[in-house]
Amino acid sequence: MAQLTRVSGSVGLITLQNPPVNALSAAVRQGIVDTVKKAVSDPLVKCVVICGQNGVFCGGADIREFGAPMTGPPLVPMIHAIEATNKPVVAAIEGAALGGGLELALGCHYRIIHSKARVGLPEVTLGLLPAAGGSQRLPRLIGVPAALELITTGRHVSAAEALKLGIVDQVTDDNTVDTTVKFALSVVGRSLESRRISTFPCPPVSDLDAVFDVAMQRVRQSARGAIAPVTCVQAVRAAATLPYTQGMKREQELMATLFTSGQARALQYCFFAQRAVSRWSMPSGARWDTSKPRPISKAAVIGLGTMGRGIAVALAQAGLSVVAVETQEKQLMDAKQAVSGMLERGAKRRGVAPALGLVSYSHNIQAVAEADLVIEAVFEDMDLKKKVFQQLSAVCKPGTLLCTNTSSLDVDHLASQTPSPELVVGMHFFAPAHVMKLLEVVYGPRSSPQAVATAMQLGKKMGKVSVAVGNCRGFVGNRMLKPYMEQAFFLLEEGATPELVDQALEEFGFAMGVFRMSDLSGLDVGWRVRKADGLVDPDATSGRSARIRQGRRYSPLGDLLCEQGRFGQKAGRGWYQYDKPGSRVAKPDPWLHNFLEQYRARHGLGVRHIDHQEVLERCLYALINEGFRILEDGIAAGPEDIDAIYVFGYGWPRYRGGPMFYAGMVGLANVLERLEHFHQVHPDVPYLQPCSLLRRLVASGSPPIQKWREVIRKVHSQL
Numbered sequence: 001m002a003q004l005t006r007v008s009g010s011v012g013l014i015t016l017q018n019p020p021v022n023a024l025s026a027a028v029r030q031g032i033v034d035t036v037k038k039a040v041s042d043p044l045v046k047c048v049v050i051c052g053q054n055g056v057f058c059g060g061a062d063i064r065e066f067g068a069p070m071t072g073p074p075l076v077p078m079i080h081a082i083e084a085t086n087k088p089v090v091a092a093i094e095g096a097a098l099g100g101g102l103e104l105a106l107g108c109h110y111r112i113i114h115s116k117a118r119v120g121l122p123e124v125t126l127g128l129l130p131a132a133g134g135s136q137r138l139p140r141l142i143g144v145p146a147a148l149e150l151i152t153t154g155r156h157v158s159a160a161e162a163l164k165l166g167i168v169d170q171v172t173d174d175n176t177v178d179t180t181v182k183f184a185l186s187v188v189g190r191s192l193e194s195r196r197i198s199t200f201p202c203p204p205v206s207d208l209d210a211v212f213d214v215a216m217q218r219v220r221q222s223a224r225g226a227i228a229p230v231t232c233v234q235a236v237r238a239a240a241t242l243p244y245t246q247g248m249k250r251e252q253e254l255m256a257t258l259f260t261s262g263q264a265r266a267l268q269y270c271f272f273a274q275r276a277v278s279r280w281s282m283p284s285g286a287r288w289d290t291s292k293p294r295p296i297s298k299a300a301v302i303g304l305g306t307m308g309r310g311i312a313v314a315l316a317q318a319g320l321s322v323v324a325v326e327t328q329e330k331q332l333m334d335a336k337q338a339v340s341g342m343l344e345r346g347a348k349r350r351g352v353a354p355a356l357g358l359v360s361y362s363h364n365i366q367a368v369a370e371a372d373l374v375i376e377a378v379f380e381d382m383d384l385k386k387k388v389f390q391q392l393s394a395v396c397k398p399g400t401l402l403c404t405n406t407s408s409l410d411v412d413h414l415a416s417q418t419p420s421p422e423l424v425v426g427m428h429f430f431a432p433a434h435v436m437k438l439l440e441v442v443y444g445p446r447s448s449p450q451a452v453a454t455a456m457q458l459g460k461k462m463g464k465v466s467v468a469v470g471n472c473r474g475f476v477g478n479r480m481l482k483p484y485m486e487q488a489f490f491l492l493e494e495g496a497t498p499e500l501v502d503q504a505l506e507e508f509g510f511a512m513g514v515f516r517m518s519d520l521s522g523l524d525v526g527w528r529v530r531k532a533d534g535l536v537d538p539d540a541t542s543g544r545s546a547r548i549r550q551g552r553r554y555s556p557l558g559d560l561l562c563e564q565g566r567f568g569q570k571a572g573r574g575w576y577q578y579d580k581p582g583s584r585v586a587k588p589d590p591w592l593h594n595f596l597e598q599y600r601a602r603h604g605l606g607v608r609h610i611d612h613q614e615v616l617e618r619c620l621y622a623l624i625n626e627g628f629r630i631l632e633d634g635i636a637a638g639p640e641d642i643d644a645i646y647v648f649g650y651g652w653p654r655y656r657g658g659p660m661f662y663a664g665m666v667g668l669a670n671v672l673e674r675l676e677h678f679h680q681v682h683p684d685v686p687y688l689q690p691c692s693l694l695r696r697l698v699a700s701g702s703p704p705i706q707k708w709r710e711v712i713r714k715v716h717s718q719l
């Protein structure tokens with residue numbers, strides 16, 4: 001909806017009304033068309049101001065309408081009609097003008113913005129391009145290089161930068177609508193000829209081909225298979241090389257290729273999944289909207305290794321006062337320097353003062369006595385963590401939330417070390433903790449809804465995508481990673497190389513293949529866990545029994561590498577070789593290839609040809625199958641939780657929506673059929689046995705992902 005009122009005698013004020021962000025739904029577009037027509041034909045109206053209700057100009061096209069057939073007036077002629085009027089039209093931008101919202105503002109003759117508002121064309125992040133004239137008007141207004149950068153990244157721009165770039169005409173700290181109304185009155189009678197951006201020539205660019213070649217190279221490299229950024233470059237090139245009308249035609253053609261693409265669907269799904277995970281629920285029935293978080297102003301971190309340092313930085317950057325505790329004096333000094341450095345660099349990047357004063361350091365655990373919440377981040381050892389939890393229970397004031405950053409240990413077991421297990425949750429950060437967006441908030445059967453709500457809210461404050469998950473081995477992310485990695489190891493046994501497996505996964509869109517990732521994080525991490533699980537047996541050297549542990553197929557390849565000191569990048573060798581320890585450039589290693597040949601010969605393993613398709617199906621379907629088990633077990637409440645975890649924490653390509661969305665795109669029946677096939681060929685790999693929830697979904701006609709929760713609910717109610 002849009003409402004027209006007359007203010008200050010002769011200003012037609014059009015207010016967009018579609019909470020919460022005044023998205024341009026069919027009704028809003030119709031409202032704009034009608035009110036503009038009315039204002040233009042009203043002789044008492046001398047100028048028009050367009051603003052948004054509730055402090056937001058407009059969040060762009062209504063993304064929820066994208067899946068359905070288009071109804072209501074289209075955006076492009078609506079914006080052209082505004083630009084063509086003979087009465088000045090001025091946009092009053094508060095909150096945000098994004099996507100179609102900014103395109104609407106670019107169709108106005110002037111733009112006034114509040115100092116705290118931001119603008120941008122983020123369509124690329126939804127798998128689209130700014131196709132309501134944005135790709136043609138913005139380069140004409142601010143020049144090709146700046147427009148290219150904004151359109152291909154989707155970056156939001158502050159009011160100050162928008163003014164500097166020339167996107168807006170004035171910034172105000174006062175009431176935006178009042179200021180804009182005054183401004184509109186002041187320009188009545190001025191010629192509008194020079195205010196219609198579509199009539200501007202595109203500012204010339206010296207060496208146009210080079211500019212676009214560089215831009216194309218940059219987006220191809222960073223997009224890793226995403227098509228929208230490439231298409232955005234093509235659209236801006238049209239603005240730079242074609243007259244406006246032809247450029248608009250090209251914009252529409254390019255948009256048509258994107259609009260119905262699988263990538264756009266996946267990215268739009270991710271947009272809503274990222275927001276849906278904040279509406280968490282627990283199997284007990286506790287929910288986000290009925291659980292009140294506690295206020296947290298003072299936090300503490302115990303253990304200042306890599307993770308603890310990152311967590312302290314994330315907390316301080318969120319404005320919390322932090323007590324950072326490390327019992328080793330030397331480690332404490334090093335940590336202090338490292339944390340200060342990270343805070344300083346972060347502040348410089350964001351143009352703010354570093355929050356150095358918010359962090360205090362101590363080697364005494366007593367220092368956390370007044371903290372509202374403590375995050376334990378000591379070495380991954382159950383006995384050590386138990387001791388810390390016992391100490392914390394004695395030291396902390398009543399009601400303090402005790403959190404563990406464990407990635408592999410049992411949160412319930414740790415909770416049982418304290419007299420108040422309801423105050424214990426896992427806060428599983430991902431390295432580097434002040435950078436990575438994902439936070440798994442792990443609740444046990446005794447965690448109180450308030451503890452979960454508090455950890456979730458704290459995650460949000462730190463700018464994380466926080467996902468509430470149940471407690472189990474590996475929680476969600478690492479639990480699914482296990483079968484994925486195992487398949488990669490088995491593929492090496494069957495004839496693949498690390499390079500082949502990684503190439504297949506990286507072409508799929510992962511930032512890093514499984515072996516390069518393993519080299520980066522260190523092979524010794526998994527080795528330690530397998531040793532603790534009683535899986536490592538250096539004496540089992542040959543024969544089939546060497547590859548069967550605890551009744552199932554096992555690949556000792558990782559253990560054998562660790563026995564050779566090949567711990568990955570830090571050792572200068574792992575699945576690849578590196579110029580020196582710590583170097584990041586992975587090179588194929590003839591030693592490793594030879595080692596694999598000898599290993600296969602020793603175990604009588606025949607080598608066969610393995611193609612990329614098999615790598616993807618074996619690794620990804622094993623991971624997806626575990627995802628279905630997680631849903632069946634109630635560890636994750638819905639597929640969006642799993643997908644958010646993989647997109648924000650595990651480098652899953654966003655334009656493929658996450659593993660569960662991807663399964664739906666490939667076809668659940670197809671995934672089931674391939675898993676059945678692989679399980680038949682590898683009956684000693686239980687992970688490949690299709691999960692009953694997957695069978696159930698296929699039997700229910702493979703409903704769309706938005707309907708899976710209904711099937712899951714039925715499964716749970718029958719348990």
Ligand SMILES: CC/C=C\C=C\CC(=O)SCCNC(=O)CCNC(=O)[C@H](O)C(C)(C)COP(=O)(O)OP(=O)(O)OC[C@H]1O[C@@H](n2cnc3c(N)ncnc32)[C@H](O)[C@@H]1OP(=O)(O)O
Pocket residue numbers: 020021023058059060061062063064075096098099100101122123126128130131132272275276
């Ligand atoms: C032929 C032409 C066809 C298509 C043209 C497309 C051009 C476009 O305009 S595409 C859309 C471009 N716009 C965006 O990408 C902006 C997306 N929104 C945001 O970035 C943010 O929501 C925000 C506007 C900056 C506000 O942020 P915040 O205050 O943090 O609130 P949120 O939690 O993000 O959002 C609140 C609520 O609003 C829903 N929502 C936001 N934007 C849209 C939208 N454009 N369409 C529909 N719904 C939107 C969001 O999902 C939240 O609701 P939930 O129920 O919680 O999901």
